[in-house]
Amino acid sequence: MRVAIAGAGLAGLSCAKYLTDAGHTPIVLESRDVLGGLVAAWKDSDGDWYETGLHAFFGAYPNMLQLLKELGIEDRLQWKEHTLIFNQPDKPGTYSRFDVPDIPSPFNVIASILRNNDMLTWGQKLRFAVGLTPAVVRGQKYVEEMDKYSFKEWLERQGIDERVSTDVFIAASKALTFINPEEVSATILLTALNRFLQERYGSKIAFLDGSPTERLCAPIVDHITAGGGEVRLNAPLKEIVLNEDGSVKHFVIRGINGAADYIETADCYVVATSVDVAKVILPKPWQQMEYFQKLEGLEGVPVINLHLWFDRKLTDIDQLLFSRSPLLSVYADMSNTCREYANPDRSMLELVLAPAKDWISKSDEEIVAATIAELEKLFPDDFGGENPAKLLKSHVVKTPRSVYKATPGRQQYRPSQKTPIANFFLAGSYTMQRYLGSMEGAVLSGKLTAQAICESLPVANASNLQTLTRPPATNAATA
Numbered sequence: 015m016r017v018a019i020a021g022a023g024l025a026g027l028s029c030a031k032y033l034t035d036a037g038h039t040p041i042v043l044e045s046r047d048v049l050g051g052l053v054a055a056w057k058d059s060d061g062d063w064y065e066t067g068l069h070a071f072f073g074a075y076p077n078m079l080q081l082l083k084e085l086g087i088e089d090r091l092q093w094k095e096h097t098l099i100f101n102q103p104d105k106p107g108t109y110s111r112f113d114v115p116d117i118p119s120p121f122n123v124i125a126s127i128l129r130n131n132d133m134l135t136w137g138q139k140l141r142f143a144v145g146l147t148p149a150v151v152r153g154q155k156y157v158e159e160m161d162k163y164s165f166k167e168w169l170e171r172q173g174i175d176e177r178v179s180t181d182v183f184i185a186a187s188k189a190l191t192f193i194n195p196e197e198v199s200a201t202i203l204l205t206a207l208n209r210f211l212q213e214r215y216g217s218k219i220a221f222l223d224g225s226p227t228e229r230l231c232a233p234i235v236d237h238i239t240a241g242g243g244e245v246r247l248n249a250p251l252k253e254i255v256l257n258e259d260g261s262v263k264h265f266v267i268r269g270i271n272g273a274a275d276y277i278e279t280a281d282c283y284v285v286a287t288s289v290d291v292a293k294v295i296l297p298k299p300w301q302q303m304e305y306f307q308k309l310e311g312l313e314g315v316p317v318i319n320l321h322l323w324f325d326r327k328l329t330d331i332d333q334l335l336f337s338r339s340p341l342l343s344v345y346a347d348m349s350n351t352c353r354e355y356a357n358p359d360r361s362m363l364e365l366v367l368a369p370a371k372d373w374i375s376k377s378d379e380e381i382v383a384a385t386i387a388e389l390e391k392l393f394p395d396d397f398g399g400e401n402p403a404k405l406l407k408s409h410v411v412k413t414p415r416s417v418y419k420a421t422p423g424r425q426q427y428r429p430s431q432k433t434p435i436a437n438f439f440l441a442g443s444y445t446m447q448r449y450l451g452s453m454e455g456a457v458l459s460g461k462l463t464a465q466a467i468c469e470s471l472p473v474a475n476a477s478n479l480q481t482l483t484r485p486p487a488t489n490a491a492t493a
C-alpha cells in the first residue's frame with residue numbers, strides 16, 4: 015500500500031519507518047530542503063553546525079531508544095553522568111547538583127532530592143513528597159486530571175510555597191515546554207516527574223554525537239529507501255483534494271522554483287506537519303467536523319535557539335545545564351557534550367531562550383547582547399575583569415511556532431492519530447500520546463499513526479505489524 019506523508023520531522027519519518035517495516039510504501043513529502051523539522055540543522059560556511067534546538071535525550075524515551083536500536087545506531091547517543099545540574103542565581107558561577115545514585119527507582123531519585131540542600135529546604139522536600147504521592151499512587155489518571163491546573167496552582171494546592179515554583183520548577187518548566195510554571199499545565203511536569211520516579215534511568219541524559227539531521231534523520235531515510243519508500247525534499251503539500259464522499263482523492267504538491275504543481279496519489283494520506291500548518295491546510299468541508307475543530311485549541315509556542323562560539327573554554331562540564339535565569343532555559347557547552355562539535359580549546363554554547371514571545375521579533379544582535387549579559391551572571395570569572403571572553407561568532411535560530419503550547423486544558427484538544435476520514439491520518443508530537451511535545455512524543459506518534467493505518471487497511475506483512483505493536487523494551491541501563 016502506498017502512503018503519502020506530508021512532513022519529514024521525526025513524526026513523519028517514524029511513521030514512514032514503521033510503515034516500511036510492515037510492508038507498505040511510504041512517500042514522505044517535506045516542504046523544506048532539510049530533514050528533521052524541529053530537529054533540523056545546518057552547516058555554516060566554516061563547517062560548523064547550528065540547530066533548530068538544543069536536544070537532550072532521556073532514559074525515559076523508550077520509543078526513541080528502540081528506534082535507534084532497530085536502526086543499529088544506538089551507539090550514537092553519548093550518555094552523561096546520571097545527574098541534573100542547576101545554576102545558582104544567588105551564587106553566580108556556582109552549580110547545584112541532583113546526583114542520582116545507581117540504585118532502584120524511585121529510591122535513586124528520592125536520594126538525589128534528599129541529598130541536595132541548596133535548592134529545597136527539608137520542609138519543602140517533605141511537602142513536595144506528600145504532594146506527589148497521589149501522582150505516584152493513582153498514576154496517569156490523576157496526572158491527566160490535573161490538566162485543569164497550572165503547575166504553580168497545583169503546587170499551591172499541595173501547600174508548597176511559591177519559592178519552589180519560581181526557584182526550582184522554572185527550570186524544568188522552561189526546559190520541557192518553553193513556558194513558565196504559572197503558564198504550564200500541571201500534567202506536563204507531573205508526567206515527567208512520574209517517569210523519572212518510576213524508571214531507574216529515566217532522568218539520565220544523552221546527547222547525539224553530531225547533528226540530528228545527519229546522525230538521526232538520515233539513517234531513518236536510508237531505512238525507508240532501502241524498503242522501497244521515498245523521502246522527497248522541496249515538496250510542500252499545497253492542497254488536500256477530496257472525493258465526493260469527503261475522503262482524500264490526492265495531495266497537490268507545490269512546484270518549487272517555477273516548476274508546475276503536481277499531484278501525489280496514494281492509498282492513504284498522513285499530515286505530519288506542526289499543528290499550526292495542519293490547521294490551515296485541512297480542506298474546508300472537514301473544518302466543520304468536531305474532531306478537526308478541536309485542533310483550534312492548540313497552537314505552537316515561540317522559542318529561540320542560540321549558538322555562541324568563544325575564544326576560550328568557559329567550562330569543562332559535559333552535561334545539560336539548567337540556567338534558572340528569567341531569559342534562558344537550558345544550555346550546554348557543545349564543545350564538551352557532542353563528539354562532532356568537540357573542541358578542547360574553545361567553547362560553543364548552545365542555549366535555549368524561553369519564554370520567547372517578547373524576543374521572537376527582536377533582531378539577532380539584541381538577542382545575542384541580552385544573552386551575553388545573562389552569561390555574565392552564569393560565568394562571572396570569564397565575562398568580568400580585564401580580559402573577558404570574546405565572542406567569535408553566533409547563530410540565532412528563531413521558531414515562532416514550535417511544539418504545542420502546553421497550557422492547562424490542552425489535553426482535551428490533542429487529537430488521536432486516526433481521524434473520522436477513513437484514508438486520512440495525523441502524526442506529530444502534538445497528537446495524543448503519553449509524552450509531551452518532544453522527540454519521544456514525535457517518534458511515538460508516528461509509530462501510532464503507522465499502527466492505526468495498518469489496523470484500518472489490509473496489511474501486507476502481518477508479522478512485522480506484530481513487531482510494530484509490541485511494547486518497546488529498551489532503556490539507558492547499559493549506557
Ligand SMILES: Cc1cc2nc3c(=O)[nH]c(=O)nc-3n(C[C@H](O)[C@H](O)[C@H](O)COP(=O)(O)OP(=O)(O)OC[C@H]3O[C@@H](n4cnc5c(N)ncnc54)[C@H](O)[C@@H]3O)c2cc1C
Nearest residue numbers: 021023024025045051052067070251442443451452453456
Ligand atoms: C529549541 C527546541 C528545543 C527542543 N529540545 C528538545 C529536547 O531537548 N528534547 C526533546 O525530546 N524534544 C525537544 N524539542 C521538541 C522536539 O524537537 C519536537 O517535539 C519534535 O522534533 C517534533 O517533531 P514533529 O515531527 O512532531 O514536528 P516537526 O518537527 O515540526 O515536523 C513537521 C515537518 O513538517 C514540515 N512541513 C510543514 N509544512 C509542510 C507542508 N505544507 N508540506 C510538507 N511538509 C511540511 C516541516 O518543515 C517539518 O519538517 C525541542 C524543540 C525545540 C524547537
